[in-house]
Amino acid sequence: MNSSASTKERILTAAEALFAQRGFEGASLRQLTAAAGVNLAAVNYHFGSKDNLVEEVFKRRLDQLNARRLAALKQVAGHPETTLDDVLAAFIRPALDLSHDGGGGLFMRVLARAFAEHDDSLRKFLSENYGHVMRQFTTEFARLLPQLSKEELYWRIDLVTGALTHAMSGFGIIQRKSDVSEITHREQTAAHLIRFAAAGLSHP
Amino acid sequence: MNSSASTKERILTAAEALFAQRGFEGASLRQLTAAAGVNLAAVNYHFGSKDNLVEEVFKRRLDQLNARRLAALKQVAGHPETTLDDVLAAFIRPALDLSHDGGGGLFMRVLARAFAEHDDSLRKFLSENYGHVMRQFTTEFARLLPQLSKEELYWRIDLVTGALTHAMSGFGIIQRKSDVSEITHREQTAAHLIRFAAAGLSHP
DNA sequence: AATGAAATCAAACGATCGTTTGAGCATACG
DNA sequence: CGTATGCTCAAACGATCGTTTGATTTCATT
Numbered sequence: 001m002n003s004s005a006s007t008k009e010r011i012l013t014a015a016e017a018l019f020a021q022r023g024f025e026g027a028s029l030r031q032l033t034a035a036a037g038v039n040l041a042a043v044n045y046h047f048g049s050k051d052n053l054v055e056e057v058f059k060r061r062l063d064q065l066n067a068r069r070l071a072a073l074k075q076v077a078g079h080p081e082t083t084l085d086d087v088l089a090a091f092i093r094p095a096l097d098l099s100h101d102g103g104g105g106l107f108m109r110v111l112a113r114a115f116a117e118h119d120d121s122l123r124k125f126l127s128e129n130y131g132h133v134m135r136q137f138t139t140e141f142a143r144l145l146p147q148l149s150k151e152e153l154y155w156r157i158d159l160v161t162g163a164l165t166h167a168m169s170g171f172g173i174i175q176r177k178s179d180v181s182e183i184t185h186r187e188q189t190a191a192h193l194i195r196f197a198a199a200g201l202s203h204p
Numbered sequence: 205m206n207s208s209a210s211t212k213e214r215i216l217t218a219a220e221a222l223f224a225q226r227g228f229e230g231a232s233l234r235q236l237t238a239a240a241g242v243n244l245a246a247v248n249y250h251f252g253s254k255d256n257l258v259e260e261v262f263k264r265r266l267d268q269l270n271a272r273r274l275a276a277l278k279q280v281a282g283h284p285e286t287t288l289d290d291v292l293a294a295f296i297r298p299a300l301d302l303s304h305d306g307g308g309g310l311f312m313r314v315l316a317r318a319f320a321e322h323d324d325s326l327r328k329f330l331s332e333n334y335g336h337v338m339r340q341f342t343t344e345f346a347r348l349l350p351q352l353s354k355e356e357l358y359w360r361i362d363l364v365t366g367a368l369t370h371a372m373s374g375f376g377i378i379q380r381k382s383d384v385s386e387i388t389h390r391e392q393t394a395a396h397l398i399r400f401a402a403a404g405l406s407h408p
Numbered sequence: 409a410a411t412g413a414a415a416t417c418a419a420a421c422g423a424t425c426g427t428t429t430g431a432g433c434a435t436a437c438g
Numbered sequence: 439c440g441t442a443t444g445c446t447c448a449a450a451c452g453a454t455c456g457t458t459t460g461a462t463t464t465c466a467t468t
Contacts, residue, residue: 007415007416020322021322022323023227023229023321023323025227025229025230026229026323028454028455028456029455029456029457030454030455030456038416039415039416039417039418040417040418040456040457041416041417041418041457041458041459042415042416042417043456043457044456044457044458045414045415045416046415049456049457050456050457109322112320113320113321115320115370116316116317116319116320116373117227117317118224118225118313119226119230155396155400156400158370158371158374159367159368159370159371159397159400160367161370162366162367162368162369162370162371163363163364163366163367163370163404164363164366165366165370166319166362166363166365166366166367166369166370167362167363167366169320170362192359193363195407196359196360196363196404196407198407199403199404199407200367200400200403200404203399203400203402203403203407211445211446232424232425232426233425233426233427234424234425234426242446243445243446243447243448244426244427244447244448245427245428245429245446245447245448246445246446246447247426247427248426248427248428249445249446250445253426253427254426254427
């Protein structure tokens, strides 16, 4: 279809969509290359193996998402006037933006699949490429919620993570009402998630 | 006749564990039957197909889980003195109990996998066998939270579902501290989840 | 135009998948 | 006892999987 894009990019885009729909094992290289309009052998030529392709699909979006989240966090972390909502916005808004621009509408669903997979190698890869972000956010949450024990804080962050991952994996489907502009709809969605997460984190 | 029931049960138990670990497509019938100590052909003989086996794995636990949840809900639904915590307890406690007795420790992880799968036939099956439970709980939530619009309520229930599914899928791993009895640990876990869910549902 | 590296292609590789087969075994009933 | 029925078993089926191969095409550089 998109013959202007490079073969590598077309494979990555088709893989992202197919992984979101059928899973990492359910999507075959033959379906994938047919959808991308490239030869079957192109995957092993450009990526070496299917497992490497899976990692590259994650890296392409995750590097961007991590950078945006950390940049947003840096602007509020440590400041005395920073609120819980500010930190949550730094975590949530970049994911929402990724879903609407940059063509990453299906990536959050791929990420949710990866969270559900309890495969060790995939979890290790995610931990190496995602863990430092969660760690920095956790530090800031701990600063803003000093009344919580470490155990209590980890519990709540885990639950919030589950809620947000679940919700964001549905972004591909949820359609805004036609009488609301996209930017308004995105603001409303962000407000929903932020208020829910703040309530779950800071309840007495 | 009795030996067939034994073979069936062994297949179901091995399938539950292997589906939790490797996913529905990742677990092969050869791994599965080897783990169960039965012949390869036994799956197709007793269940007809692998897809039918997947459904039977769900049915075995889901029928019990649904029955317990609805029974607990029935005891509190509609009563004027019922609180949000009561309804949430009716939803959460049966899942916790299933994880600790009856050998269903891995089932919640299988269920979480199924939620992450966006496969149409599996979602249809879950909707048919799980939807009526969610519908009854939603009705009771709506009664106890009359200040929320329908749209707002659905948003919050969806987020709570994501959080609980995520948390419960980890039950197989989380170990209680040795100085806490299992029943105390279960109570503490239930209290965590109920308070978090109540905060997320009822925040201003 | 000639050259050589990079990219694409059709075809085939061995492995593994879910499923089927037909013979053999067990147990219950006339 | 003989036989029917339910179950188990090793073996094989065709299909599909990820991967590899070697020839061919593409294309920038000389």
